[in-house]
Amino acid sequence: MGVLSLADRAADVALVEGLAVDDQLAAVAFVRRFQSAVFGLAVSITRDTGLAEDVSQEVFVRAWRAAGSYDRRKASVLTWLLTITRNAAIDVVRTRRPIAVEDELLDALILGTLSGSDVEDVTLLRVESDLARARLRLLPPEQARAVVLAVIGGCTASEVSSRENIPLGTAKTRIRNGLIKLRAAMKEEETSD
Amino acid sequence: MTDVHPDDGQLLALALDEADGGSRDSTLQHLTSCHRCRGEYDALSATVEQTLAAAPSVEPSPGFDARVLGAMGLDPTGPVKVSERSRRVRPGRHRWQLVAASVAAGLAVGVGGSYAVSQLDDTPQQSTLAEDRSLLETPDGDRVGSVTRTLMDGEPVYVVTVTTGPVGMNYLCLLRLEDGKQIEVADWVLHSERGETWVIDVPAQDVSELVMVANGGAGPVWSTARL
Numbered sequence: 001m002g003v004l005s006l007a008d009r010a011a012d013v014a015l016v017e018g019l020a021v022d023d024q025l026a027a028v029a030f031v032r033r034f035q036s037a038v039f040g041l042a043v044s045i046t047r048d049t050g051l052a053e054d055v056s057q058e059v060f061v062r063a064w065r066a067a068g069s070y071d072r073r074k075a076s077v078l079t080w081l082l083t084i085t086r087n088a089a090i091d092v093v094r095t096r097r098p099i100a101v102e103d104e105l106l107d108a109l110i111l112g113t114l115s116g117s118d119v120e121d122v123t124l125l126r127v128e129s130d131l132a133r134a135r136l137r138l139l140p141p142e143q144a145r146a147v148v149l150a151v152i153g154g155c156t157a158s159e160v161s162s163r164e165n166i167p168l169g170t171a172k173t174r175i176r177n178g179l180i181k182l183r184a185a186m187k188e189e190e191t192s193d
Numbered sequence: 194m195t196d197v198h199p200d201d202g203q204l205l206a207l208a209l210d211e212a213d214g215g216s217r218d219s220t221l222q223h224l225t226s227c228h229r230c231r232g233e234y235d236a237l238s239a240t241v242e243q244t245l246a247a248a249p250s251v252e253p254s255p256g257f258d259a260r261v262l263g264a265m266g267l268d269p270t271g272p273v274k275v276s277e278r279s280r281r282v283r284p285g286r287h288r289w290q291l292v293a294a295s296v297a298a299g300l301a302v303g304v305g306g307s308y309a310v311s312q313l314d315d316t317p318q319q320s321t322l323a324e325d326r327s328l329l330e331t332p333d334g335d336r337v338g339s340v341t342r343t344l345m346d347g348e349p350v351y352v353v354t355v356t357t358g359p360v361g362m363n364y365l366c367l368l369r370l371e372d373g374k375q376i377e378v379a380d381w382v383l384h385s386e387r388g389e390t391w392v393i394d395v396p397a398q399d400v401s402e403l404v405m406v407a408n409g410g411a412g413p414v415w416s417t418a419r420l
């Protein structure tokens with residue numbers, strides 16, 4: 001698996017480098033390679049496909065402008081791009097309107113994220129995504145749900161609390177403890193490599 | 194510099210991007226001067242970021258790529274054809290397997306799993322892109338992809354990206370050497386209109402061209418990149 005994720009990463013980095021010098025071919029390949037990952041996260045946070053497309057478009061434009069400052073030592077291209085996506089999507093939902101926390105999309109999100117491989121995922125990003133999902137499945141289910149809602153669903157701690165029917169303090173504790181365990185799992189991956 | 198450390202909740206709120214104005218500013222201010230809190234915040238924040246890859250992948254509506262390229266000021270109808278139809282082509286195999294097949298042939302990335310235990314090369318190596326990237330062009334001059342020379346785990350590799358081409362076509366990839374000889378690198382099938390990316394080792398000899406020959410090498414030459 002290391003072989004393949006490395007090949008993938010080198011290809012990702014080459015595309016960002018191409019993007020940085022306005023290489024049109026690289027831009028086309030870059031957008032096509034990452035559009036489903038970016039849109040998937042944008043729709044998870046906005047729960048609105050139209051809004052998610054606007055956000056995703058904005059993400060690619062931001063990434064293109066920032067491509068020259070991408071640092072491969074800090075994050076993979078996927079993580080870099082998804083971080084831009086999360087920020088952009090959260091900016092949009094928090095300024096526009098409160099979104100329904102009872103949304104069934106959130107159920108689907110939790111289920112999809114915690115139930116193993118995403119059958120619809122035919123993108124080239126499987127290894128990194130599989131690792132992130134596998135780490136989430138190491139958590140106690142209530143922590144995993146809280147982390148998915150907060151990180152991938154973009155819910156505030158208070159939204160997690162009302163959706164999960166738990167006190168705000170409990171919601172915060174679950175998210176924080178979940179993140180700490182994920183951190184430990186990430187460290188273990190690094191050392192076992 | 195203040196001696197009052199933000200509590201766990203404030204650091205978490207900042208890492209999740211949900212801190213409000215006042216708390217956000219004072220916490221950020223504190224982080225500039227407190228190593229301990231900075232370390233804790235960085236760890237939380239990195240964990241949030243590295244968890245994002247678990248999000249589901251969902252295809253946007255057809256034509257999304259063309260709209261994005263338009264927004265970048267690039268002409269989506271230019272030399273690179275952006276197909277708006279049936280992009281939801283399901284590849285029969287994963288690119289992983291394409292790369293793996295090349296690995297098995299002993300010709301592509303890694304020999305005997307030598308990359309399996311190491312991280313992506315993180316030594317700073319500013320590649321000079323303009324000269325490391327070559328266009329892959331058909332004999333008619335259509336740009337169908339690119340070949341970039343870069344380093345992976347310290348070893349030189351070519352990253353071959355095909356952005357457009359007939360789905361299902363089987364290509365033999367050849368490297369033509371300066372001394373007139375050629376090396377058959379791999380057999381590739383283009384599985385998706387969205388294009389494919391492959392990685393191959395750079396051989397020890399001087400390489401002049403990378404050539405993609407259609408029909409598994411039977412011809413004609415589909416595209417060439419001058420390296």
Ligand SMILES: [Zn+2]
Nearest residue numbers: 198199227230
């Ligand atoms: Zn402090």
